[in-house]
Amino acid sequence: MRKLKKKLREYSLFIWLILLVLITLLCQHYYNKNIQNQATNFKKILNNIYFNKTLKEITSNLNPRYKLINYIVKSGDTYENIIKQIEIKNNERKIFLNTIKKNKSLKILKTGQKLFFKIDKLQDSILVEFKIETDKKNEILFSRIVDTNIYKSKLIEKNFTKKIVYKETIIKNSLYNSAEILGIKPNIILEFARLYGFQVDFQRDVWKNDSFQIIYEEYIDASGKIIDTGNIIFANLNLQNNDLQLYRYEYKKNKIDYFDESGKSVRKTLMKTPINGARLSSSFGKRKHPILGYNKMHTGTDFAAPKGTPIMASGDGIVTRAQWCGGGGNCVKIKHNSMYQTVYAHLSKFGNGIKKGTRVKQGQIIGYVGSTGLSTGPHLHYEVIRNGKKINSQKMKLPSGIILKGQERKKFEISKIKIDVLKSEIISKLN
Numbered sequence: 132m133r134k135l136k137k138k139l140r141e142y143s144l145f146i147w148l149i150l151l152v153l154i155t156l157l158c159q160h161y162y163n164k165n166i167q168n169q170a171t172n173f174k175k176i177l178n179n180i181y182f183n184k185t186l187k188e189i190t191s192n193l194n195p196r197y198k199l200i201n202y203i204v205k206s207g208d209t210y211e212n213i214i215k216q217i218e219i220k221n222n223e224r225k226i227f228l229n230t231i232k233k234n235k236s237l238k239i240l241k242t243g244q245k246l247f248f249k250i251d252k253l254q255d256s257i258l259v260e261f262k263i264e265t266d267k268k269n270e271i272l273f274s275r276i277v278d279t280n281i282y283k284s285k286l287i288e289k290n291f292t293k294k295i296v297y298k299e300t301i302i303k304n305s306l307y308n309s310a311e312i313l314g315i316k317p318n319i320i321l322e323f324a325r326l327y328g329f330q331v332d333f334q335r336d337v338w339k340n341d342s343f344q345i346i347y348e349e350y351i352d353a354s355g356k357i358i359d360t361g362n363i364i365f366a367n368l369n370l371q372n373n374d375l376q377l378y379r380y381e382y383k384k385n386k387i388d389y390f391d392e393s394g395k396s397v398r399k400t401l402m403k404t405p406i407n408g409a410r411l412s413s414s415f416g417k418r419k420h421p422i423l424g425y426n427k428m429h430t431g432t433d434f435a436a437p438k439g440t441p442i443m444a445s446g447d448g449i450v451t452r453a454q455w456c457g458g459g460g461n462c463v464k465i466k467h468n469s470m471y472q473t474v475y476a477h478l479s480k481f482g483n484g485i486k487k488g489t490r491v492k493q494g495q496i497i498g499y500v501g502s503t504g505l506s507t508g509p510h511l512h513y514e515v516i517r518n519g520k521k522i523n524s525q526k527m528k529l530p531s532g533i534i535l536k537g538q539e540r541k542k543f544e545i546s547k548i549k550i551d552v553l554k555s556e557i558i559s560k561l562n
């Protein structure tokens with residue numbers, strides 16, 4: 132007996148521990164069971180038919196009277212198939228289509244165009260209002276005249292604001308890539324390249340660590356989304372520590388051009404590179420012909436670019452040839468003035484309306500890159516002819532277009548100072 136008592140005393144701590152564990156487990160079990168009961172009770176309430184009815188009534192009262200639908204036009208969409216997807220009566224659909232038919236400006240649906248429908252659920256789901264975007268900045272609002280099948284329409288300018296944007300960067304990879312990283316929209320990048328295209332060969336003249344600054348306009352809607360881009364107001368491309376600045380200026384009523392700081396138009400008579408995003412693959416001079424295999428004078432400059440890349444007229448002029456021309460495949464020849472002509476060869480196809488006798492503007496698309504004729508891959512063969520002699524387009528010195536003088540120059544200086552002030556204001560805000 133004593134022995135047992137002694138043993139018990141020895142084990143007492145252990146026994147207490149076991150008891151404690153048992154109590155905890157028991158409590159846990161009851162707690163869980165309680166929760167389960169609560170859950171089943173709750174489920175019972177939810178399944179209760181009367182409760183369900185009340186819930187339905189509450190939520191239906193919470194449902195808004197109007198159903199609002201935003202629709203974005205997909206390729207191949209017609210007004211017929213769009214309205215079919217909207218839950219309204221057939222008669223309502225007919226009224227909608229008849230209303231659209233009467234409005235000539237709405238004939239063509241464009242992919243990405245936005246439509247808006249407002250349906251009154253209290254009034255037998257009638258289409259009380261709809262809006263159709265005509266372009267990025269305008270839309271037509273149709274409102275149903277009460278108790279009729281007629282809509283009155285109103286053109287409304289979307290609520291957007293013009294914002295002046297300033298960006299600058301050091302070019303690390305390509306100009307396009309650097310601009311894209313900054314969030315500059317493709318439209319602006321292309322315009323920038325086009326403006327500098329008269330004086331800069333992007334493939335050869337732009338080096339790593341060159342830089343650029345740009346001021347341009349953006350249109351922002353109420354939600355802060357960029358709807359569209361506007362004009363480039365100022366740009367500076369710094370190439371190997373040389374500034375190439377351009378200022379937008381209206382030199383005559385509705386006549387706008389870009390000028391350098393001394394009032395010379397940056398638009399030259401001809402462009403050095405009549406194509407964007409191309410790589411200069413073969414320059415002017417003697418070379419072994421890639422197909423013929425013997426040494427031959429290369430009388431033009433080759434720009435490698437994917438098939439279908441647009442080719443621009445490098446200056447204003449008249450098309451003197453747009454046809455098959457043997458080794459050159461499909462080619463276009465333009466006469467710019469008494470001195471200069473340009474040739475574009477190996478095209479996959481001609482630009483819209485480009486034929487002999489067509490008058491073209493500088494920058495207008497005259498054809499697309501291909502590999503027709505004697506060619507090993509898609510590229511543009513570009514030739515410049517001066518006084519009947521083929522010259523190196525990459526080395527030519529070209530006279531500029533307009534040069535502002537006298538009173539005109541004075542007005543330009545004022546406009547230029549305004550832009551410079553704007554620029555320093557934006558930059559000081561950034562810092």
Ligand SMILES: [Zn+2]
Pocket residue numbers: 413429431432433511512513
């Ligand atoms: Zn060539």
